[in-house]
Amino acid sequence: MKITVDQDKCCGAGTCVLLAPDVFDQRDEDGIVVLLDEAPPAELHSLVHEAASVCPAAAISVTS
Amino acid sequence: MTLIVGASAAGLATAEALRRKGYTGPLTILGAEPHLPYDRPPLSKQVLSGTWEPARAQLRSAEALAALDATFVLGDPAVHLDVTERAVHTASGRVLKADNIVLATGLRPRTLRGQPTLRTLDDALALRSDLLNCSRAVVVGDGVLGAEIAATARQMGVAVTLAGPQQAPMALQLGPVVAGLLAELHTSQGVDLRLGAAVTEVDDHGVLLETGEVLPADLVVVAFGSAPATDWLQNSGLVLGNGIVCDSRCRAADGIWAVGDVARWHHETLGRLVRLENRTNATEQAIAVAGNVLGADQPYTPVPYFWTDQFDAKIHVHGFVGPGMSVVEGSLSERRFVAHYHREGELVGVVGWNMPKQARQHRQSITPSCRATAATSTQGAA
Numbered sequence: 001m002k003i004t005v006d007q008d009k010c011c012g013a014g015t016c017v018l019l020a021p022d023v024f025d026q027r028d029e030d031g032i033v034v035l036l037d038e039a040p041p042a043e044l045h046s047l048v049h050e051a052a053s054v055c056p057a058a059a060i061s062v063t064s
Numbered sequence: 065m066t067l068i069v070g071a072s073a074a075g076l077a078t079a080e081a082l083r084r085k086g087y088t089g090p091l092t093i094l095g096a097e098p099h100l101p102y103d104r105p106p107l108s109k110q111v112l113s114g115t116w117e118p119a120r121a122q123l124r125s126a127e128a129l130a131a132l133d134a135t136f137v138l139g140d141p142a143v144h145l146d147v148t149e150r151a152v153h154t155a156s157g158r159v160l161k162a163d164n165i166v167l168a169t170g171l172r173p174r175t176l177r178g179q180p181t182l183r184t185l186d187d188a189l190a191l192r193s194d195l196l197n198c199s200r201a202v203v204v205g206d207g208v209l210g211a212e213i214a215a216t217a218r219q220m221g222v223a224v225t226l227a228g229p230q231q232a233p234m235a236l237q238l239g240p241v242v243a244g245l246l247a248e249l250h251t252s253q254g255v256d257l258r259l260g261a262a263v264t265e266v267d268d269h270g271v272l273l274e275t276g277e278v279l280p281a282d283l284v285v286v287a288f289g290s291a292p293a294t295d296w297l298q299n300s301g302l303v304l305g306n307g308i309v310c311d312s313r314c315r316a317a318d319g320i321w322a323v324g325d326v327a328r329w330h331h332e333t334l335g336r337l338v339r340l341e342n343r344t345n346a347t348e349q350a351i352a353v354a355g356n357v358l359g360a361d362q363p364y365t366p367v368p369y370f371w372t373d374q375f376d377a378k379i380h381v382h383g384f385v386g387p388g389m390s391v392v393e394g395s396l397s398e399r400r401f402v403a404h405y406h407r408e409g410e411l412v413g414v415v416g417w418n419m420p421k422q423a424r425q426h427r428q429s430i431t432p433s434c435r436a437t438a439a440t441s442t443q444g445a446a
Contacts, residue, residue, distance in 0.1 A: 054348060056073075
């Protein structure tokens with residue numbers, strides 16, 4: 001799994017952080033997404049796919 | 065066979081959630097517009113301003129859509145639902161039958177005298193062209209969309225007047241104090257606010273207010289609300305009333321479900337029917353509906369959330385707001401704060417102004433009950 005985030009698209013909702021806090025965080029100053037782990041372990045893949053799907057700004061892409 | 069009627073955020077997210085949860089059967093997504101799924105929040109901002117090419121608003125890459133293994137039938141609006149046969153008839157004459165049908169047809173903007181409005185990508189591109197060729201625009205509508213259009217148009221260099229019946233833009237969604245800050249922001253950026261008076265007439269030359277004042281314009285943009293797109297369901301036998309009325313599982317009838325802006329479902333913890341017009345609800349409700357289609361039998365009980373970006377302000381609203389608020393982080397004067405909204409001693413809402421992360425962290429403490437929120441307006445909701 002390879003994750004990419006588009007910080008220009010990110011709206012700062014933080015939905016991804018609520019789902020997968022080991023993979024995503026937000027910048028303190030503006031809430032924009034920070035990718036903590038671009039290749040997370042298998043047990044987190046399902047949550048990462050969900051985070052990509054629910055992101056309200058479509059800012060997260062996942063390739064296998 | 066599962067059929068999803070609506071190819072926007074809610075429909076797409078339902079399809080994705082079905083696949084993620086293990087559904088391997090055939091999946092068809094029917095869309096009224098000719099476009100592949102695209103995102104609507106950027107339409108009033110990046111697409112309208114021209115900062116983004118329209119393609120950048122697409123929700124998924126071609127590769128991701130292919131991986132979904134779904135059939136897209138686009139540019140063919142649904143015109144009739146046969147609940148007994150579980151079949152959808154389309155404008156072109158197709159009849160699509162399915163074991164489960166998910167209705168995600170969204171909203172239709174209210175229009176006035178044929179003046180431009182903004183719901184679709186094509187609307188946004190047409191409005192952009194209109195704005196580039198006008199000298200003064202009046203935006204009719206002081207809700208989220210009207211305020212965003214006014215801000216974007218102003219940033220494009222257009223002289224803009226914002227008209228609407230409230231005392232401040234988004235007063236219903238933000239409460240009086242924060243809406244007052246938003247009014248100050250718009251004024252400081254050169255938007256001419258003419259609020260607190262209803263618009264009684266509109267034509268190509270401007271707007272007439274109930275006070276008798278005329279606001280001249282060579283472009284009038286209408287953004288004063290939308291209605292659930294349920295006209296095609298009038299004879300279906302489904303219960304309609306400000307949306308498709310559903311149970312707590314978002315089920316409208318056996319094998320018929322509704323999701324997103326069009327769904328009005330029984331919110332168990334609030335104890336009433338709720339319909340949410342916001343982007344995050346589209347995807348969160350989609351996950352709940354996909355689960356229930358596959359037998360999860362779970363109620364959908366979200367804390368509402370939306371955000372808006374206007375000029376330099378990123379405003380995030382969680383839960384329910386009202387008149388009483390207290391700042392718990394930052395300060396109003398530095399235009400960077402988190403505010404709490406209480407009802408009957410309970411925290412029912414959080415608003416962040418340029419503090420998205422901190423507002424999200426406070427969200428966890430919201431416990432909206434039916435008692436505390438019964439009298440509140442549901443932001444972005446009806």
